[in-house]
Amino acid sequence: MGSLSQELTLIMCKAFKALGLPTEHARVQISGQGQAAQFQCNGAMACAKIARKNPREIAKNIIDQVNQNTDNKDIFEDISIGGAGFINITLKDTYIATHLKNLIKDVRFGILSVEPNQTIILDYGGPNVAKAMHVGHLRSSIIGDSLRRMCLHAGYEAIGDVHMGDWGTPMGMILSELDLTGFDGEITMEMLAKIYPKASAACKEDKNRMALAREATRKLQDGNNYYTNRWREFIDVSIKGMKNNFDALGVHFDEWKGESDAHPFIKDMIEDLKSKNIAVESEGALIVPVAHDDDKKELPPLILLKSDGAVLYGTTDLATIIERIKSHNPIKIIYVVDQRQALHFEQVFRAARKSSIAPQDSIELIHAGFGTMNGADGKPFKTRDGGVMRLEGLISMAIEKAQIRLDEAALAKDMDDNERDDIANKVAIAALKFADLQNNRSADYIFDIDRMTSFEGKTGPYLLYQTVRIKSLLKKADAQNDIACEELKITNSDRGLALLLSELPDHFDNAMKLYAPHILCDYAFKLAQEFSSFYGNCHILSEKDEILKLSRLALCQQTYKQLSLILNLLGIEIPARM
RNA sequence: GCGCCCUUAGCUCAACUGGAUAGAGCACCUGCCUUCUAAGCAGGGGGUUACAGGUUCGAUUCCUGUAGGGCGUACCA
Numbered sequence: 001m002g003s004l005s006q007e008l009t010l011i012m013c014k015a016f017k018a019l020g021l022p023t024e025h026a027r028v029q030i031s032g033q034g035q036a037a038q039f040q041c042n043g044a045m046a047c048a049k050i051a052r053k054n055p056r057e058i059a060k061n062i063i064d065q066v067n068q069n070t071d072n073k074d075i076f077e078d079i080s081i082g083g084a085g086f087i088n089i090t091l092k093d094t095y096i097a098t099h100l101k102n103l104i105k106d107v108r109f110g111i112l113s114v115e116p117n118q119t120i121i122l123d124y125g126g127p128n129v130a131k132a133m134h135v136g137h138l139r140s141s142i143i144g145d146s147l148r149r150m151c152l153h154a155g156y157e158a159i160g161d162v163h164m165g166d167w168g169t170p171m172g173m174i175l176s177e178l179d180l181t182g183f184d185g186e187i188t189m190e191m192l193a194k195i196y197p198k199a200s201a202a203c204k205e206d207k208n209r210m211a212l213a214r215e216a217t218r219k220l221q222d223g224n225n226y227y228t229n230r231w232r233e234f235i236d237v238s239i240k241g242m243k244n245n246f247d248a249l250g251v252h253f254d255e256w257k258g259e260s261d262a263h264p265f266i267k268d269m270i271e272d273l274k275s276k277n278i279a280v281e282s283e284g285a286l287i288v289p290v291a292h293d294d295d296k297k298e299l300p301p302l303i304l305l306k307s308d309g310a311v312l313y314g315t316t317d318l319a320t321i322i323e324r325i326k327s328h329n330p331i332k333i334i335y336v337v338d339q340r341q342a343l344h345f346e347q348v349f350r351a352a353r354k355s356s357i358a359p360q361d362s363i364e365l366i367h368a369g370f371g372t373m374n375g376a377d378g379k380p381f382k383t384r385d386g387g388v389m390r391l392e393g394l395i396s397m398a399i400e401k402a403q404i405r406l407d408e409a410a411l412a413k414d415m416d417d418n419e420r421d422d423i424a425n426k427v428a429i430a431a432l433k434f435a436d437l438q439n440n441r442s443a444d445y446i447f448d449i450d451r452m453t454s455f456e457g458k459t460g461p462y463l464l465y466q467t468v469r470i471k472s473l474l475k476k477a478d479a480q481n482d483i484a485c486e487e488l489k490i491t492n493s494d495r496g497l498a499l500l501l502s503e504l505p506d507h508f509d510n511a512m513k514l515y516a517p518h519i520l521c522d523y524a525f526k527l528a529q530e531f532s533s534f535y536g537n538c539h540i541l542s543e544k545d546e547i548l549k550l551s552r553l554a555l556c557q558q559t560y561k562q563l564s565l566i567l568n569l570l571g572i573e574i575p576a577r578m
Numbered sequence: 579g580c581g582c583c584c585u586u587a588g589c590u591c592a593a594c595u596g597g598a599u600a601g602a603g604c605a606c607c608u609g610c611c612u613u614c615u616a617a618g619c620a621g622g623g624g625g626u627u628a629c630a631g632g633u634u635c636g637a638u639u640c641c642u643g644u645a646g647g648g649c650g651u652a653c654c655a
Contacts, residue, residue: 005594034599042597045635055635083598084635128655168655259655285653297581298651306653313655340649342582371583378647405617427617438603439591444584444648451590451604455617458591458603465617473614503594510594522592525602536610536619578617 001102001110003505005029005039008089011072012041015065021047021058028089030503037078037088038499044085055085062087093490100488100498104558109565110505113155119328120156122148124336125246125253128165129238130174130196133245134388135381135447139370142436142571144336145251146517147368149569154512159328162242164258166235167316172217173199174234175227176209179216187234189241218310221263245391250429250571262319266311269319269357270304278355279304290350302347317348321358321365332364334515339369339442368515371444381447398428398453405455411578419576426575428453430460433572438521441514458525460572463563466528468578469535470560477541477553485554487547494555497534500527501558517570524566531559 001007005028012026025043032040044062048055059081066072066079078090103110124144127133144160151158174192177199178184203210220227239256246253270286273279279288284307291299302314324330335345345367352358358365375381382388402424406412412420435452439445455461490498503523511519540556543549567574 029594029597032593032598033601040597045597049635086598126655165655170655283652287652295581299581300652303653308653310653312653339583341655343650344655372649374648380648409617411615411617442583443591446590448590454604456604457617459617461617462603465615469615469618476614506594514595518592519594522594522602529602532618533620535614539613541614577615 001106002112003110004091004096004099004499004502005506007099008039008041011066011069011075012043012062012087014069015062016043016047018065019061021062022050030506031088035082035088037082037090039089039091040082041087041089042085044087048085056081059085059087093495096495096498096502097488097490099502100490100555100558101485103502104482104485104554109558109562110502111153111508112505116155118156119159119330120151120332120334121159121161121324121328121330122151122334122336123161123163124148125160125162125242125251126165126337127162127242127245128170129235129258130170130192132193133242133391135391135394136373136388137245137391138249138394138432138436139373140336140338141246141249141251142433143368143370143441143517144334145249145571146437146520146569147334147336147515148252149571150508150512150517150520153565153569154508159255159330160253161255161257161324162246162253163320164239164242164256165313166238166258167221167260167263167311168313169213169217169310170196170200171220171231172213172215173203175216175220175230176212177202178230179212187237189237192234192238192241214308214310218308221311245395248392248395248429249433250573259313259316259320262316262323265319265322266315269322270315273304273355276355278351283307288351288354290347290354299343299347299350302351314344314348314351317344318351318355318357321348321352325358325363330363332366334366334368336368336370339371342367342369345369366515368441370441371439373447374444375447378446394432394449394452395428397449398432399424401453402427402431402455402461406578423575423578426573427455427461427464427578430464430567430572431455432460433570434460434463434521437517437570438525440518441516461578463524463528463567463572464574464578466532467560467563467567467574468576470531470556470563472577473535473540474553474557474560483550483554483557485550487551488554489545489548489551491548493534493537494552497530497555497559500530501555501562504562520566520569524563524570527559527563527566531556531563 008028009026012028013023016023016026025046026041027043028039028041030039031037044059045055048058063079063081075091075095076089077092080088082088122144125137125141127137148158148160174195177195199213203213216227220231270279273288279286282301285303286305287301287303289301303312304315305311321333324333349365352365353360373381403420406420406424431454432452438458507519507523511517538552540549540552543552564574
């Protein structure tokens with residue numbers, strides 16, 4: 001089963017077909033707000049344009065055709081022409097009730113599952129070894145993790161890979177810095193946090209210092225034993241630090257691979273590309289030209305080897321595709337990386353196509369880029385002292401605020417410290433995640449710390465609150481199991497919620513298609529709002545009409561389930577109470 | 579220079595990909611806790627969708643131009 005609008009689209013398709021009209025215009029959508037109808041189909045106007053006929057006349061023909069079909073006699077309360085040729089549709093309450101009963105029975109709530117055994121790899125997070133994670137890592141991690149959950153739910157085998165930056169010149173900078181200081185003890189996270197910025201600054205200033213870093217990088221990449229061991233040491237320390245951050249955020253990875261994992265594939269890849277004449281020498285470097293004749297812009301080549309022989313991140317990205325195809329044979333790789341990398345991925349993807357590393361018809365390569373997190377001045381976010389805000393700092397700030405809120409409301413009075421901390425954590429993370437995810441993925445957005453740690457209005461905690469409230473209600477009604485509801489009663493007070501519940505597949509499909517969690521955020525918020533309004537209108541537990549009471553409890557339970565599902569897809573955990 | 583993206587309410591964002599009267603949250607104003615959690619609900623004010631043209635039954639959405647902003651443009655990631 002699908003959503004109501006999907007069902008109605010099928011009905012319209014039949015009618016369009018019978019009339020010889022193109023069925024791609026038969027799509028039925030939810031009516032715009034302020035319209036009297038529940039659904040609308042705008043296809044008559046599109047058809048009229050092609051056939052050069054009166055749109056209202058075509059609309060009338062379509063409606064007649066629909067009405068003639070006896071299959072449809074119990075569906076429509078009203079189907080009529082509006083405005084320039086809109087077909088307005090309002091459903092019978094009995095039809096809505098039947099649909100909803102099926103929806104409740106369906107474990108997938110109407111969302112269709114894809115063909116099994118299709119793997120999608122998602123590349124997100126992308127933290128750099130030895131660098132503290134900052135707020136900039138928030139977007140990639142949170143969006144990527146949400147997309148992974150969505151892919152899983154759609155029925156794909158989804159694999160999240162953190163793809164750390166663990167192989168470039170920065171590694172050499174650290175190794176050479178360790179050499180210079182002569183330190184050979186145990187490396188800690190605190191040390192790394194100091195060593196790297198120091199080394200990086202020194203290299204920037206001093207050419208000779210940079211040469212040392214490059215030399216160390218080269219040795220590491222050539223497999224030098226001492227350097228490899230040292231490197232492994234601080235990689236492990238670094239991963240521990242990353243895991244702390246990702247655990248705090250509830251961001252999951254199936255694989256903890258990095259650029260270095262592509263290294264074993266690079267040599268063969270380069271030989272292969274050279275022999276096929278796809279990789280050529282230019283200005284001392286080895287490049288893959290990727291420009292097309294019909295390009296509007298000038299596209300620089302992908303550089304595989306620098307003139308000093310070192311590899312670049314385009315090289316590792318290309319080799320990583322080889323590695324991933326070999327290990328998982330995915331139908332798709334989704335890169336959740338800053339939009340500013342668009343040109344880079346264009347180059348990598350083109351090189352992958354050109355070299356047949358990733359043939360067009362067997363694997364899809366998607367750069368799901370996200371917009372820059374800007375400060376209030378509209379420029380990429382920086383703290384007052386010019387640095388970037390540490391992720392840990394942001395998280396603990398949010399948690400602290402949540403604890404204060406709990407104490408203010410005296411909600412934590414009868415809780416032990418564990419529960420209080422647990423709730424504060426969940427509320428804080430929900431606030432951060434939702435604040436980020438509700439923004440359109442590809443657009444830049446303003447980082448506003450007050451907004452991210454706000455618990456009222458269109459926020460994560462609001463969604464948690466509504467969800468927890470339903471749960472509490474169901475508990476009071478003693479409805480731990482599924483509510484056995486023979487008859488669903490749709491009244492004026494229930495209709496809005498019932499219709500909204502049936503929209504889930506529409507929004508899920510759309511979110512999948514556009515790799516856009518914000519679509520789910522928007523739907524979840526609307527659902528929570530609609531529920532809250534319903535909750536305010538109808539006192540359920542004191543309802544005397546037993547059938548209506550049961551029917552409403554079923555609606556509550558379904559709302560609870562759907563909100564839980566969406567929150568889960570967004571990577572937001574629900575506390576037992578709040 | 580060239581290319582890509584952005585400009586919607588005081589602020590932060592939506593708008594189901596060309597549909598009807600552009601929606602939310604915050605902030606501001608008015609009500610509502612003696613029946614299910616007030617992190618809530620009901621209501622109010624606030625818009626020339628940057629500007630000027632064009633395409634068409636119909637444009638925030640598509641095209642052209644202008645202004646403002648961001649980003650990217652061969653050996654950093």
